[in-house]
Amino acid sequence: MTLTRRGFTAGIAAGLAAPYIIGSARAQGAGGGGTIKIGMCAPITGPAAEAGKYATGGAKLAVEAINKAGGILGKQIELIIEDDQTTNPGIVLAFSKLAANPDIVGFLGSIRSTQVHAMAPDVMKLGKPVMFGGTDPNLTKLGNPWLFRFRPNDSYSGRVIAEYGVKNLGKKKWAVLHSTDAFGTAGGKALTEALGPLGATVALDQGYANQSQDFTPVVLAIKQSGADILGSYFTFENDLGIFARQLRQLGVNIPWVGSPSIVNVTALKLAGPALYGTYGVADYAEDSSEASKAFGKAYRDAYKVAPDNQSSWPYDAINVLTTAIKNAGSTDPQKIREAIVAIKKYPGAEGEYNFDKNGDGLHGYNIVKNEKGNIVFDKHIEFDN
Numbered sequence: 001m002t003l004t005r006r007g008f009t010a011g012i013a014a015g016l017a018a019p020y021i022i023g024s025a026r027a028q029g030a031g032g033g034g035t036i037k038i039g040m041c042a043p044i045t046g047p048a049a050e051a052g053k054y055a056t057g058g059a060k061l062a063v064e065a066i067n068k069a070g071g072i073l074g075k076q077i078e079l080i081i082e083d084d085q086t087t088n089p090g091i092v093l094a095f096s097k098l099a100a101n102p103d104i105v106g107f108l109g110s111i112r113s114t115q116v117h118a119m120a121p122d123v124m125k126l127g128k129p130v131m132f133g134g135t136d137p138n139l140t141k142l143g144n145p146w147l148f149r150f151r152p153n154d155s156y157s158g159r160v161i162a163e164y165g166v167k168n169l170g171k172k173k174w175a176v177l178h179s180t181d182a183f184g185t186a187g188g189k190a191l192t193e194a195l196g197p198l199g200a201t202v203a204l205d206q207g208y209a210n211q212s213q214d215f216t217p218v219v220l221a222i223k224q225s226g227a228d229i230l231g232s233y234f235t236f237e238n239d240l241g242i243f244a245r246q247l248r249q250l251g252v253n254i255p256w257v258g259s260p261s262i263v264n265v266t267a268l269k270l271a272g273p274a275l276y277g278t279y280g281v282a283d284y285a286e287d288s289s290e291a292s293k294a295f296g297k298a299y300r301d302a303y304k305v306a307p308d309n310q311s312s313w314p315y316d317a318i319n320v321l322t323t324a325i326k327n328a329g330s331t332d333p334q335k336i337r338e339a340i341v342a343i344k345k346y347p348g349a350e351g352e353y354n355f356d357k358n359g360d361g362l363h364g365y366n367i368v369k370n371e372k373g374n375i376v377f378d379k380h381i382e383f384d385n
Helices: 008-013 049-068 088-099 113-126 137-141 154-168 182-198 216-225 237-249 265-275 290-303 309-328 333-341
Strands: 036-042 077-083 104-108 130-132 147-149 173-179 201-208 229-233 256-258 279-282 364-371 374-382
Touching (some): 036 088, 036 309, 077 088, 088 113, 104 309, 104 333, 113 182, 137 182, 154 229, 154 364, 154 374, 173 182, 173 216, 182 229, 201 216, 216 237, 279 374, 290 309
Parallel strands (some): 036 077, 256 279
Antiparallel strands (some): 279 364, 364 374
16 A cells, blocks of 8 residues: 555544534434543644644544444443643643543543553553553553553564574674664564574664654664664654655665554654664554555545554554453453453454453564665564463
């Protein structure tokens, strides 16, 4: 599929009016005791604001489809969005504002692991289900029964990156590049640990600070390491875009297999040809299943742009949460939680959801390739553990 942004901002912006309350026209003043309210923390401002449009777009698409079909428990869904400002303090504040509303029955958190870590103590105190997209494996090992993950964690992505790079690309001398936040550190560790059993070596393990403006020293370190392949975990797409351009400008053209940010629309726009020929592990790949294809078509029809994983996981989160409420026949937090854990073989845009006791719903990744801006599905790799 070709990822393009044409006409996107105008299409999405229409759905984001202060105070960021989204619902269908039918949701306003709906009978039967009002609406069923879902809260969402999203980056309306900050460095991920562009990606935030995708996230809110995916959630809004799901809400509108559910409401058009009659809602759940005889009520319409109302989505209330607070700006997390793409920062840890910002998401803590956003979540506290939403949590103060006793009518909100469930929440969507962040795609960024470091933000989910920041809000996790308050999630535990509140005791209501929170869906999130961060991929740090440690998030579902916190003993917090209210956190539910809607993307595969990085213990899977590290294994897939390593396996594809070694077995399919035939490369064994790796440069591992990662942000120094919770997501990047965990991802880099997962990749490094997966390479050993495959007989590969790590020539360079390089961390970088988020929001870096110059990656020249990092690129030179990769060049001097003698690595014949690069594996990366970038938290922010703007960092990835800057790095990709500088990598090519300095003449480094080794194969590159990246975490899901390498195929996010924002990164593709920023990096352009610098990402041609790269590979990525992608939790969302439009051609990977019938459910993925259906979501891609619906998203494009609504916003005139192809979606990415910023929009697919919130779409799935809304659908799974509302399915759980329907199955539970209640908005009681404990009953919703039990209904989410009980969900098996749910066909989502991201993949088939089978929730385990830790709150992880997905257990594999897709491998895709950037063919001159077209993100082409290659294969899906699933794990039993």
